[in-house]
Amino acid sequence: MKKDDLDLEMEEMLKNARPLSEIDLKGLEETNRAISRDPRHIAAVMKGVFVNDIISAMEAQGINKNQLAEKMGYTRQYLTGLLNREDPRNFTIDTVVKLSVAVGLRPECIRFKPMRAKADATDSFSMLKVAESPGEPYRIKSGESE
Amino acid sequence: MKAELIDIPGLSLRENTQWKVKALLINGEVSLAIDALDRWSNDPAMKKDYERIIDAIQIAAQVERVDDENIVKASDNRKHGEVYEFRAYDHERRRAGKARLMFFYDDSDDALIICTNSYEKDKGNAFAQDRMFEMCDRYRQEYERNKR
Numbered sequence: 001m002k003k004d005d006l007d008l009e010m011e012e013m014l015k016n017a018r019p020l021s022e023i024d025l026k027g028l029e030e031t032n033r034a035i036s037r038d039p040r041h042i043a044a045v046m047k048g049v050f051v052n053d054i055i056s057a058m059e060a061q062g063i064n065k066n067q068l069a070e071k072m073g074y075t076r077q078y079l080t081g082l083l084n085r086e087d088p089r090n091f092t093i094d095t096v097v098k099l100s101v102a103v104g105l106r107p108e109c110i111r112f113k114p115m116r117a118k119a120d121a122t123d124s125f126s127m128l129k130v131a132e133s134p135g136e137p138y139r140i141k142s143g144e145s146e
Numbered sequence: 147m148k149a150e151l152i153d154i155p156g157l158s159l160r161e162n163t164q165w166k167v168k169a170l171l172i173n174g175e176v177s178l179a180i181d182a183l184d185r186w187s188n189d190p191a192m193k194k195d196y197e198r199i200i201d202a203i204q205i206a207a208q209v210e211r212v213d214d215e216n217i218v219k220a221s222d223n224r225k226h227g228e229v230y231e232f233r234a235y236d237h238e239r240r241r242a243g244k245a246r247l248m249f250f251y252d253d254s255d256d257a258l259i260i261c262t263n264s265y266e267k268d269k270g271n272a273f274a275q276d277r278m279f280e281m282c283d284r285y286r287q288e289y290e291r292n293k294r
Contacts (some may be wrong), residue, residue: 010281013263019175023184025155031187032156035200044237048205048214055213084216085237 037115047085050096055083057103071102148173149288151260154180157200163207165251165259170285179247182264186245192266195234195245202232203247206259216242221279229282231275232261244268246275248282252289260289 003011035041058068069079082090082099100107151168169179186196202217212218216235220228229250234243244266252258262285265278 006277006280006284009277010284013178013281014172014176017176017178017181018184020152020171020177020180021175023180024188025180025184028180028184028187029155031196032154032200035197036156038197041197041201044201045204045208048201048217049208052205052209052213056210059213084240086240088238 043088043091044085047091051083051085053105054099054103057105061104063103068102072098147288149285149292150174151258152177152180154183154261157203164210165207165257167203167207167259167261169261170289172285178263179249179261182245182247192243192245194236195243198234198236198243199232199245199247202235203259203261206232221276221283223276223279226279226283227286229279229286231279231282242267246278248278250282250286250289260286262286 058064065076065079065083069076072079074082081087082095085091097107150171152171154167154169157167169177171177183196183199186192186199189196198217202212205214206212206218216237217233218230219233220230227250229248232247232249234245235241236243245264246267247261247264249259249261252260262282263278265274267275
C-alpha cells in the first residue's frame with residue numbers, strides 16, 4: 001500500500017517521540033497525585049461537571065438562558081458568566097442549589113472524606129453531583145417567551 | 147501498526163466514573179499522548195496548560211459528553227470520524243492556552259476515552275489542528291482494527 005503524507009508525518013512523530021521506558025512515569029504519577037490535592041483543580045472539576053449537568057438539563061427540557069435567568073431573577077449576562085465559570089466567587093452553595101432546582105435537578109451532596117494517603121487524580125471526582133429530581137420537572141409557565 | 151491501551155500514570159480512574167481514560171500505545175513502545183503529558187508537566191512554561199488539560203480530562207470522564215467547547219472541541223471536518231481535542235482553557239481569564247490533546251470515545255462496554263496525539267497551537271496555524279484531528283482519526287481506525 002502506498003504511503004501518503006499523513007503516514008509519513010505519523011512515522012516522523014513516532015520516531016521523534018520518547019519510548020515509554022525513557023519517560024519518567026513515576027514523576028508523572030507524582031505530578032498527577034499532587035494536582036489531585038490542589039483546591040483549584042478540585043473546584044474546577046466540580047464546577048465543570050455541575051455546569052455540564054445544568055446545560056444538559058436545559059437542553060433536555062428546552063429551556064434557554066433567557067428563560068432560566070428570568071426564573072432565577074438574574075440577568076442573562078450574569079447567568080452566562082456563571083455557566084462560563086468566569087468568576088469563582090459566584091459558585092456559592094446557595095447558587096448551586098438554586099440553579100439545580102430551577103432545571104429540575106436534585107443536588108446530591110456526597111459527604112466529604114479525608115484525602116487518601118496515596119490520593120490520585122480521581123480524588124477530585126464526584127464530590128458534587130446533581131440528579132434528576134423526583135418532583136415535577138421544570139416547566140415553562142404560559143406567557144413566558146423565548 | 148499495533149495499537150494497545152495503557153493507563154495514564156496517576157489517572158487510574160475509579161469505577162464510578164462514566165468513562166475510563168487511557169492512552170494509545172503504538173507498536174508496544176511509544177505513546178504520543180503520554181510523551182506530551184510528561185513534557186508539558188515538566189516544562190514551566192506549559193505547567194498551567196498541563197493542569198487545565200488534566201481538569202478537562204477529569205470533567206470528561208464524569209459526563210456523557212462535554213458541552214463546554216472551551217475545554218472539549220469536536221472536529222468539524224466531515225472527513226474525520228468522531229474525534230475531539232482537550233483544550234487547556236482558563237475560564238476566569240477567558241483564554242485558551244497552547245496545549246491540545248486529541249482523543250476519541252470507545253462507546254463499547256468498556257466505555258473508554260482514548261488519548262492519541264497532541265500539539266501546541268500557534269497563532270495562524272489552523273492547518274495543524276485539522277491535521278492532528280486527521281491523525282487522531284487514523285489512530286482510531288487502527289485501534290478499531292486491532293480490537294477485531
